[in-house]
Amino acid sequence: MSFTWFVGTRYFKSRQKQAFISLITFLATAGIAVGVMALIVVIAVMTGFESELQNRILGIESHVLVMRYGESVADIAATVDKVESIDGVQSAAPFIYSQVMLRSSHGVTGAVLKALDPSRPGPPIFVAKTLSLSDALAGAAPDDAAGKAPGLILGQVTAEKLKVTVGDPIYLISPLGKGSAGNQMPTVMRFSVSGIFQTGMNEYDGAMSFIRLDVAQHLLQMPGQASGLEVRVADIYRAKQIADAIVGRLGFPFWARDWMQMNRNLFSMLRLQKTVMFIILTLIVLVAAFNIASALIMMVMEKTKDIAILKTMGATNRHIRRIFVFKGLVIGCLGTAVGGILGFILCAILKRYPFIKLPGDVYFLTTLPVSLRAVDVATIGLSTVVICFVATLYPAASASTLDPVDGLRYG
Structure with a gap:
């Protein structure tokens, strides 16, 4: 087990002194899960609309x-x-x-x-x-x-x-x-x-x-x-x-x-709507990423003395950065996994039990079509992890530049 992996997992297992940091961490994980779930469901429904429309048009024209x-x-x-x-x-x-x-x-x-x-x-x-x-x-x-x-x-x-x-x-x-x-x-x-x-x-x-x-x-x-x-x-x-x-x-x-x-105008409109919805719902993930950054910044302030001791024992700036990046990525990956599972479950429910009805005189369908594609899920998951990674960079850099003397004196 590497040094950064060992310290990072210890930080997750140890009881934090401030419950407020734990609450922010939980909210960040829940926010990412909700964002990923909403993205998966909305993109699956819009992809289903596009696929169903394409099949029906090609069945006539x-x-x-x-x-x-x-x-x-x-x-x-x-x-x-x-x-x-x-x-x-x-x-x-x-x-x-x-x-x-x-x-x-x-x-x-x-x-x-x-x-x-x-x-x-x-x-x-x-x-x-x-x-x-x-x-x-x-x-x-x-x-x-x-x-x-x-x-x-x-x-x-x-x-x-x-x-x-x-x-x-x-x-x-x-x-x-x-x-x-x-x-x-x-x-x-x-x-x-x-x-x-x-x-x-x-x-x-x-x-x-x-x-x-x-x-x-x-x-x-x-x-x-x-x-x-x-x-x-x-x-x-x-x-x-x-x-x-x-x-x-x-x-x-x-x-x-x-x-x-x-049918260029129709399919261009659907693709534009799908892109706009992806951008809008990504804002949920961005808000959760800010919570990750806040939790890591507070954790750096709490672990000032620990960071100073690690540096006096030989830990480099790169080691310290990796520890906090590791924790932020674990939060992001955990939220992405939970959101992905919830999104899959909700899509399966909508597909099997079409309880949401649409007016047939307005839409060409009476129920919500659901079509979940692997490339859409991969794009959502990868985008979320990248956003979470970017959110960890500033807190990790702040922790790595901490002076051990000041940490031991004021920690």
Whole structure:
């Protein structure tokens, strides 16, 4: 056992003459524990929000969006083959995108119409618990002989607004009608509600509607054409590189945007909030670090005679500094460990028992999502220990510069 280790542990085991110093030490440890616990819980919740939002957005939108400047994609099959031949691309599917009006017997609302090819993999949206969007669109084909109208799939919020259920008739009004530019009439087409989906995000459940690609081509007068391609990739974090490769393969006038570019403002806001909360909650740790410094300064004043005796016995300034740095780091590490354990327990409770409810019309979730990452925990723990170490430097330096003669005389 080294000399500094031996003396440092003796200082922890020995009874201090002033109970006030012990109280400050306890408060410093408790403050660090509370700060670390709050940091872990808040960062875990904000990381959960970011992760859940990312998963839900990518469950509806494509990883990479490919379109042409000012015109639609005409040669769909050849374009899809070129895109799918690029390394890292899982699938590419044509789509048509348009803004329409939906009218039922109970009301009218605007909607974003998206037409997909049911024979190709689409977004992982479930219209029912076991029925995917692609399967629902496959069964939404019109049948003129039987008088069956084409199917339209609505979001839960839109269906509630129009007061329709599965099987009810609904009319789709498109501004892209027939006629000349000066005498153009909107196109009205009768559909049947073939499914209702719910993603948990009002931005999509209250705006998006889906139909078959062939029906949209007839409705919007785009025979054999598509607005663009939805591309899904194997690694979502390589989406930008794959988007650049797609543009390089297809050439002008094609352009591509990845999911991070399309949602840049939203994710930038979440990262900024996470950083700000980390800085604010670190102030709790800083207050506790000041308590560590206060406890060590008072301890130096109490142990003046002991320090002088140690120096007369051969202890160097470095030995004295290490003794007080050791004590401060033990307090900091103990508080960090206790706070980490409490943070883990609280996160586990929030994840298993979601007793905190959120308003679904304000947030896209009804409970707090919790996602604890090792890198976040390591950052919090390391930052706390560094702050505690810095807090010990001044008291340790003051103790090391103590004159042994003055210590023995006035100690």
